[in-house]
Amino acid sequence: MLKLAHKELDVWQKTINLITNVYKLTNSFPKDEQFGLTSQLRRASISIISNLSEGFARSSELETKRFFDIARASLVEVDTQIEVALKLKYITEKDIIELTEISNHIFAMLTKLIKKYSKIKKD
Secondary structure, eight states: OOOOGGGGSHHHHHHHHHHHHHHHHHTTSOGGGTTTHHHHHHHHHHHHHHHHHHHHHOSSHHHHHHHHHHHHHHHHHHHHHHHHHHHTTSSOTGGGHHHHHHHHHHHHHHHHHHHHHHHHHHO
């Protein structure tokens, strides 16, 4: 494993927690959702951290911001899929209390990073 600075950031660590929660939550989904909502939710959560990590590895601020934008969009995708799971009654509001808290923190942190890299390009 590479020892990279971005792995020490709160946003990276919180995203690992989010992914863990998503995997645990989707374990209870119906088996016929294995290749549907379960797979989609898991892939979207992995996409958050993948794009976050790739953004930190980019050499230009514009590319870095772009990957942070994609990471945030993937988080919104996870949120939407959780809403669908709620409507389908695969989960309850109680099941997602921690996931909601983590998601809100990640969204705020990604927004802050995006704004930071937006200002760099404007100056």
